[in-house]
Amino acid sequence: MQTVETLIEKLDYLPPEQREDIRRAYYFAEQAHEGQYRRSGDPYIVHPLAVGKILADMHMDAQSVEAALLHDVIEDTHVSKDDVTSAFGAIVADLVDGVSKIGAIKFESKAEAQAENFRKMVLAMTKDIRVILVKLADRLHNMRTLGVLHPTKRRRIALETLEIYAPIANRLGMNNIRVELEDLSFTHMYPMRAARIKKATKTSRGHRKDMISRIQESIDNRLERDGLEGRVIGREKHLYSIYSKMKTQRKPFNEIMDVYGFRIIVGSVDMCYRVLGAIHNLYKPIPGRFKDYIAIPKANGYQSLHTTLIGMNGVPIEIQIRTEEMDAMANNGIAAHWLYKSDPDPAGGAQNRAKEWLKGLLEMQQRAGNSQDFLETVKIDLFPDEVYVFTPKGDILELPTGATPVDFAYAVHTDVGNSCVAARLDHRLVPLSTPIQSGQTIKIITAPGACPNPAWLSFVTTAKARANIRHFLKNQRRSESVSLGHRLLDKALSGFDLALDTIPQERITTALTEAGFRTLDDLLEDIGLGNQMAQIAARRMLPR
Structure with missing residues (x-):
């Protein structure tokens, strides 16, 4: 059984008085959740404790860990936000409130409730980025323990994780969490496919072992010969990325597994480029496959040199070269800010990028027609x-x-x-x-x-662009909006091999009633003005 002591042991990077605050938060939450149990039959406190541990592994600050332990008290118990404020301060209370799911408002549909939840989360994130880190840890533990739920509910939560939370983790550069969320979601959505890919990966690992060690040895020897220092690590492909590549590139499993991936971790940026030169001397690079993310980092702060080579026997080899800081940044994203308190701060750039992105989200949120629209736009x-x-x-x-x-x-x-x-x-x-x-x-x-x-x-x-154009169009005349709405709806329906003129009148009438419109022109005007997404209206009109 996990206890608060196992969490405190992980927090040796924090001063004693902060560890005491965390212990206090645990007992406060334990008392508040007394008599509550999870679907698995475990006492409810097990969940906040596990979320706290995920954040402790990321070396997050004390306030984040306290918020993780308390993240369900406002929503699921008699405790109010004021109680949390007086016990732990306004910052922790705001974090808890930001993470708490919206519960009091009654929504017309589940989709609307989800979308409004997401909107509230984005607003909370823009105030304090740690809200999303606690939320991601919360979702990660829920995904790890999803097995006790009904299969339909499991699939719904897995899909939401895949569409929203995994991409957010990616956008914030948190690769470790993204990979685990994707693999868990994939396993719950398509258990048979996941099992088959897992089995095939195990089988192929045996065949690949010999080739991997030969390539690794030749890279090690070349670096040693040139007097360059670097750690060479073989990269394992994860389930969901194999599945996605099979699906998008329409390639069989064997073809995807034929590519061998390695990562070389070095001491400095200068060494990255020197190692690259040595590797290009060892194997022939494939033209057009070299990417320099050190000079131009990705939007989420990721930095690395990527190159693809043709190795012995003509096998393709993918290589990433980066420094230790870049590796921490690639795996933990903006959380590396807490993990790597070094100078210069490797995550500073990523934090600024994350803030810029959130600022853009806030601007879009103010211009979006409604929550569902906003959610679709963010996707x-x-x-x-x-x-x-x-x-x-x-x-x-x-x-x-x-x-x-x-x-x-x-x-x-x-x-x-x-x-x-x-x-x-x-x-x-x-x-x-x-x-x-x-x-x-x-x-x-x-x-x-x-x-x-x-x-x-x-x-x-x-x-x-979409939000601003829509905002402008909201002021256009009705007739223009109706004809534009007609074109947009037709374009959305063409994705389902349908056209507005071919849909039976009774199907349109039902869709209008569901959406709360009296005439088709009212709906088309709403689409043309940008209040309603054509994709949502098109889905309502599909034959049931």
Whole structure:
């Protein structure tokens, strides 16, 4: 049985008085949850204690661990926020309140409740980033103990984790938590597929052992010969990433497992590039597969050199080269700020990036029509793939893959986006719908009095652009909005191989009643004005 002492032992990095505060928080929570049990039959306090331990492993500060122990007291017991404030201070109470799920408001649907929850969480996150770290630890422990729930509920929670929490962990650079959340979600959503991939991975590990040790030996020998110091580690692929690659790249299991991954950890940035040179001398690099994330870090703060080589017998080898700090940053993301209290702070950049991202979320939240809309918009924004582009002054901006000059214009400033009329990519005039490639320089041409074109909604990819265009369109005339709504709904329905004209009248009537509209024109106007997402309306009209 886990006890508070096992948690306190993990907290040797904190001063004694802070450890005492954490012990006090544990007893406070234990008393509040007295008589409550989890579905597994364990006393309820087991869950907050486990969440506290996850944060202790990340070397989080005392206030975060206290909030983890108390995170369900406001929601599930008679304790109020004022009680927590008087016992542990306003900061801990705000953290607990931010993590507490919204319970008092009655929603019309489960989806709306989920979306409103998420909206509240984002607002709390923008006040204090630690709210999301406690929330992620809470979700991770819930995922680890999901087995006791009904399969339908398990799948619903797993899907939500995969769509929202894993991408947030990724956006904050917390790779270890993201990988575990993805694998647990995958196992609960598709138990048969997960079991088969697990079995196949075990079998292939035996065949791969010999090749891995031969490649590792040759890399070690080359580094030693050139007088370079570095730790070489074999990289294991995790279940969900294998499954995703099989699905998106349409490749069989064997082809994905044919790639051998290694990570080389070195002492300095300078050494990263010297090791890269040595490795390129050892094996032939594949053209176009080298990426320098040290010079241009990813949006979540990730830094590393990536290269793919053709090794002995023609096998592809993927190599990542990074320093110890970069490795801590890659695995723990913004939590590395607490894990690595060194100078310069490796997570400082990531914390600033996280804050910038949250600031953008807050801006979108103020402009979104409703919570469900906001949630859909954020899902679009959580895509991890980026392109890196240059402004005419040489500054770097990150945008999601598939972004267009309009997305770039809104990323620079809302006014630039609203008055944008044309764009030059590398000094060449291009249509505003052209997808941007990494490394291009973009110049936006604006004109006074210009305004957003409704057609832009069909090709922009960033949430900021979408929210701003919608905000502008809300002031347009009804007839324009109805015809735009018709086009957007048709576009959304085409994804299901349907068109608005082919849907039976009674199906449309039912969908209108469900959504609370009297006529089809009212619904189309709502879509055209940006209050309702075309995808949500299209799903309501699908044949049952």
